[in-house]
Amino acid sequence: MTQSFSINGKAPSTLNNYLRCLAHLALHYKQSPETLSVENIEDYLYFCQKQHLTPSESFFKHTIFGLRAAYKVMGMEAKRVVLPQIKRDQKLPTVLSQQEVKRLLKAPKYLKHRLILGILYGCGLRSYELCDLKLSDIDFDRRTVFIAKKKGKVDRYVPLSVHLVRGLKKYIETENPYLYLFNSQVTKDGNPRGLTTNGIRWIIKENRSKIGCNKKVTAHMLRHSFATHLLEYGIDLVSLKELLGHAHIEMTLTYLHVANLPSKAKFSPLDKLYV
Structure with missing residues (x-):
């Protein structure tokens, strides 16, 4: 039986998306994301923006979130801080008459x-x-x-x-x-x-x-x-x-x-x- 797990309350399906994005980053540079410089990461994020046209694209967001989670777990706060912030979509509230x-x-x-x-x-x-x-x-x-x-x-x-x-x-x-x-x-x-x-x-x-x-x-x-x-x-x-x-x-x-x-x-x- 496969044991389910989570990090910071994230469901396994969400974590799989994050890990997939980290794998793309590793394949892009052919080295572990842990060893990449800040400049490498910024270049890759720029590449993602251009490839997917917009910074609100799901792939781009999951890459940011995946890196943020990975660097937090590895205690690499400096690299985590330099990652861009993703604004949440603002939904209008529903009200009663x-x-x-x-x-x-x-x-x-x-x-x-x-x-x-x-x-x-x-x-x-x-x-x-x-x-x-x-x-x-x-x-x-x-x-x-x-x-x-x-x-x-x-x-x-x-x-x-x-x-x-x-x-x-x-x-x-x-x-x-x-x-x-x-x-x-x-x-x-x-x-x-x-x-x-x-x-x-x-x-x-x-x-x-x-x-x-x-x-x-x-x-x-x-x-x-x-x-x-x-x-x-x-x-x-x-x-x-x-x-x-x-x-x-x-x-x-x-x-x-x-x-x-x-x-x-x-x-x-x-x-x-x-x-």
Whole structure:
């Protein structure tokens, strides 16, 4: 039986592609990639660009990734650093309409589940940020939620909707959560543990079929919808960046391509054809 393996989480099929690219490099110079100079590697990458016309070509990318992985394993950091960076293809996020969000928030049977979905959308949180929320992070008087720094390397406050305030007060009074806003099962030592991302995925999976849309609803789609809807309501980009906890404004600019803004209203020419 062949034993499967992986490096840095890469599947065997991906690793085979990397090894194939390394073999091409070795055959090109008739020597091991380990012994090649930086100039040799740059010449070969230039050759790949010209041969395959574009640096985004799959062969070129896999050559870069294969070399990067190989030099990391061999501890040859200097050669790894000089390799060019490959920009990832930027896909536009899929968002829910406001009506779809309404239907999703009404779908769960239990108040706790409705609140979990409501905070994901109403506060624009990442899944792990919701899981880490403590009772002490909620300020009902100021109607804010404190998000401790993690991704993005910055603490932030996000506004708490009046609808969530009412629901959370009722939930806390009836369920009496401890330490975390949403508790999961306790640890073996009896210590409280926060909600898990798997728990969030389960709640969404149980309810997304009830809203009557063909979109594959995820927790991050609710965050995308939060950002897009705020832009459509007129919030400025800098404020949105702060609410999302983005490290760079370029990440926030993506939502300009998704939002239906009044100043850039889009329409089909077919709508004008029969006017």
